[in-house]
Amino acid sequence: MDTILERFEKCAEAGPKYKGVARAIIDAVRAGEVQVGEKLPPVRELAWKLNITPGTVARAYTILTDDGVAIAEVGRGTYIADINAKRSVSKGRDAKRDLNWERHNAPVDSEVVSLFSPKLPDCGQVALIRDSFARLADRPAEDLMNYPSRAAYKPAREAVVHWLKNVPLGPINSEDMVLCHGGQNGISLALQSILTGPKPVVLLEELTYPGFRRAAELLRAEVVSVPMDEKGIIPEALERLARQHKAQVLCTTPEMHNPTGLSTPMERRMEIAAVAERLGLQIIDDDCYRMAISHEPCYRALVPDLAWYVSSISKIITPALRIGFVVAPRGKVADLRRVAEHGFFGLARPLADVAEMVLCDPGMPKLSQKIRDEFAKYVQAGVNVLGGYDLVWRNDMPFMWLTLPAGWRAAAFCQAAEAEGVQIRSADEFALRDARVPHAVRISINAQVTLSSFEKAMGRLRVLLDNPPERIAV
Template sequence: MHTIWLPSIEGRDGPKYKALAEAIRDAIGDETLEVQQKLPPVRDLAWDLKITPGTVARAYTLLTDEGVLEAAVGRGTFVALPKPKAESESKADYLSDVLTVAPSIERRPDVARLTSPQLPDVGQAKLIQQHMGQVAANPRSGVMHYPNRKTFKPAREAVQHWLRGTPLGALDEEDIVLSHGGQNGVSLALQSILTGPSPVVLVEELSYPGFRRAAALLRAEVIAIPMDSDGMIPEAIAAVAKSHTVQAICTSPEVHNPTGLFTPVSRREEIVEVARAHDIQIIEDDCYRMGASRAPSYRMLAPERGWYVSSISKTLTPALRIGFVVAPKPSVPALRRSAEHGFFGLATPLADLAERLLNDPNVAECAAKVNAVFSQYVQTCVNHLGAYDVTWHKDVPFLWLRLPEGWRASAFCQAAEVERVQIRPAEEFAGRDARALHAVRIAINAQIDLEHFEAAIMRLRELLDNPSERIGV
């Protein structure tokens, strides 16, 4: 049920968002607003009250956190059912205990954190909990033994099943090693490849920061390669390889992080040709792809030197830290040694959980629903930011925005922070000495209800429309 209720905030003390929150509490108290009644959309109420959408969103968020309102993704904001007194007191006591133990806990729920994609719960949480309970009750691998290759075979087979449809070439379960997420997978691949006192790793000039961090841990030199709209420029790779001992390329050809660009098969083939000429291994990070692959992987194009890394962090949950590395056939023993000598393998209950989860027929449906929700949020961004230079794809949980004249990336991020929106500037994806680009990455946070998310994007649009003159100087 929708309401035509319109509050008045005139004469109320304090900030406007608190005044609006007080007016909503009063309307619920005198039953002007009934339980489960839908409140007006953020934009409509902001228009009627002649205040900003951000003010309305902040009031709704405040009351949602108090339990006065409840937000349903894609449906709106409603008056919440009253909670029993004992439950309310218990929750208050619990929060008090948490804040006493961890005083640094975030207490600004009105801030829209769009720095890293946050997945919606479309049923996968319950599914994971069910499998965790079943593993706890009857773990296939037991709880009294070290991990070993034989024990993990069912989990590797589950990963192989999960990767069906991904163009990886000939794939056996023995080619797979489980890792603690995608970042650990990149580190394992580099550990298996790099040799000698001064190895060199190539990355795109804008790239996932984890590539640089993994290489730095192994004391490798990182060199950034110029890009165009298709990805790394092959001639630039060849030029560096002539003067350096290049051993690995780290790249994200399906969904480039942070620009969202896609590397077509023709460019991949050119890069493979250069890699073969200079004996360079290619590590492909595919963690951000949510839809179908659009081109053969490097492992399929170059079976002797193509490595594949992915995880379930962007499709199901980042909490479990379940990732996987697929090595080229000649390098499988080296990859196994890196994992076994480094940490013996995943904890056996976690491997058992991976097996059960990735074999569950409902998991693919959950992943598809996650992608559908992300797509809805992406479309909301495009509706408001599409007039600007923005790169996006419905199957990618972030957007790349090149800022208009008058804005520098760092200044825009600072201004967005003032408006309670957190995003990442281009320099976070570039090397320390790289030329500053005036662009930002906006990640999709689907744990914010759509109305509040849209209000945050509208605040960014307002900044884009009204750049500060001094910033462009």
């Protein structure tokens, strides 16, 4: 490590720090000062030695792995590669452990297939998480003896900033956000930071994630649905209802709308942002279902003084850790911090440390892509069977939205599907009482059953679609 430190000091001034770290390591390899197969320091350790952020080191390691200078092994670390020999740096390790490393939770065959909520495949994240918890034992003892502090969580927040580097949020830094217990907790924190008065009003899309409604109702807020079209919220209706009800906030999922799967185009987002600016209407942008690069700028980039961004690692790594984050609008972060600190003091320190290790792991970009690729196989299997019907889908979307053919009502179809061992959600579950409800269902992707089991479940749904009831009660 001393060699890397010396070389970094020489090239640190010539450009971004992450490039300086990468250049220092490459120079050390060329000079023979770092050997093939040698393990590079853990991200956090090298960041501490260089007095830079873990995210900076993680970016440097990503450059090295992309260029073939290093090999990243999920949960184990980063090693200098032997490009000519093309041999694994893990040679000589316990072979049985290597075989089990990538997948501890293999898909299972099942006749009953739950498609209520997305279920991620294990492509190595179980091993990474287990290894991260094991590495907690090396952390200083005082980390396990004191109340959480914002300063102590800065490395974890910086890891999130690194994780969000491809999300068009506009300028953000680690001080703009708060870590929370998953996306639902993030929505609640944002609403608590916004709502004032004896009877505040929250605007929701006419088909919406049920967690918005539940969080608003817990705060004794009135919820009002806003009509939508194929592009998302209708701006004219939004402005009319916001003025009529003196609404304080709009909750929306513009990038990957839950449940319909639509993505609000840029032109429509700008119209909605203009309404928000005219009325001082705040926006909670829920991005929890995004699995790939965003299609359009988030509202945090369009109206930085009004938009709150909420996301989590639940749909791309695991929902088990309950790690989420909220990015506050400019000038509102103090309100967000106060709500979080008065509500629960902060995440448990071990969870924050594990989140940092997982998000900064140099193998994470490849692991995330592997998860997306595996998910896409299931999406394609569903499209192959159900694609003849009115189906909304994307390879990077963890569910499909199916508008039912004539002869089927959503509730009856869900009941018939469950009788066939396939559990899906009706459009009614996503609607407010006064909203229009289409005859449609959401079919989530379950990559924890075998692809064969999933295809058979799709086949059973196809049989139902091909054979609707002869009569519909009116």
